[in-house]
Amino acid sequence: MMRRLAPYQTGLWLAEYVDIRCQLCRVFRSMSHSQILPAHHLRFLNIRQKIAQRLNSGLLCAHCHHSIAWLPEAFEVDIAAGTALSIQAATYYDYPIRQATRAFKHHEDMTKLPLLLHVLRQLPRPHGCHSDNSVIIAMPTTEQRLVKRGFDPVSILAVQLSKHWQIPLWHGVKRIDNTLSQQGLTRAERLRNLDNAFALVEKPPVKRLLLFDDVATTGASLQALSRALYGESTGSLTTDHHVSHQYLLSAYALAHGSQS
Ligand SMILES: [Zn+2]
Structure with missing residues (x-):
């Protein structure tokens, strides 16, 4: 084929x-x-x-x-009471990765992709995860943004991560179109902006969900995405007390640091 x-x-x-x-x-x-x-x-x-x-x-x-x-130390954001999401980035959002990421994201500069791919490969495959029990969920973009930009940088990186980890991508989460860009917003504004920004199209096929975004600054986008998935898992718990559908969530990013 x-x-x-x-x-x-x-x-x-x-x-x-x-x-x-x-x-x-x-x-x-x-x-x-x-x-x-x-x-x-x-x-x-x-x-x-x-x-x-x-x-x-x-x-x-x-x-x-x-x-x-330099693999940055993982940091955590809250998903719900007593549940945190760990976010592991492949490197820091500093020179030269910051410049390369910007050129790639905002100017579609594909010559920067090999460098970013090299960085991405520094992410070790999450312990115990393989193609039968895990999927990668790339931070979804809106249709609007996709049409405007013509390409989706996160999904291109996610394809490379999927090859590196040998774990399939799963596209069951949609981003709802009316959310604004996160750039330049405070943490509180980001969270408010992200409320109900994601919708599940179908149930995840496996328990281990590996979320991926290009740059994690405060982790607000990954937090909102994880809450949407977590809400799904606790929602199904109330309808069936015998079966736990709770997902194991962890998050990964190309780089961690401030956007400004
Ligand atoms: Zn060199």
């Missing part, structure tokens, strides 16, 4: 397999992927992926890799 590749995928492929220069400094030779990935990650790959890893010339040089290889 032929799969149609989006134009950016060709660019990614060239960056990984053909271009031997670092995608950040453009000076030094990038190091191969198997030198970066922890050995236990390679265990989960099928034979085709193992060969791909072997041929992979990598995306960053060792120097640039070490300059951004």
Whole structure:
């Protein structure tokens, strides 16, 4: 079966397999992927992926890799009384990731995607999660915004995370169109703006739900999304006392830091 590749995928492929220069400094030779990935990650790959890893010339040089290889400590936001959502980002929202993310998000600069992908791969697959018990839920965008922008940066990154973790994406949550942009709002305004911003189209097929957003600042969007899913799970508890439908929620982001 032929799969149609989006134009950016060709660019990614060239960056990984053909271009031997670092995608950040453009000076030094990038190091191969198997030198970066922890050995236990390679265990989960099928034979085709193992060969791909072997041929992979990598995306960053060792120097640039070490300059951004800081996994921030996870932080928590409340979902409900006694329940918190942990948010783990792949890196901090600082130079050079901040500039690259902005260029990618707001100017569709696909040349920044290899760098962002390199960062995303720093996120270890959540413990105990695999393709049979987990799905990734990318922060949904509104139809309006999609039409205006023409592309959805979060979903492009989520596709890459899905490949990295070998866990499928699930698209059962919709964003309701009348919410405003979160940028420039205070935390309280963000939360109010996000009330009822998400609607479940169908029930999640598995228990472990891995939420994903590009940049987590206060975590308000991920918090609102998790509340929508949590509300669904507690709602079903009241109708059936014998079966617990409660989902296990955790959240991930490309970068953590302030938007300003
Ligand atoms: Zn470099």
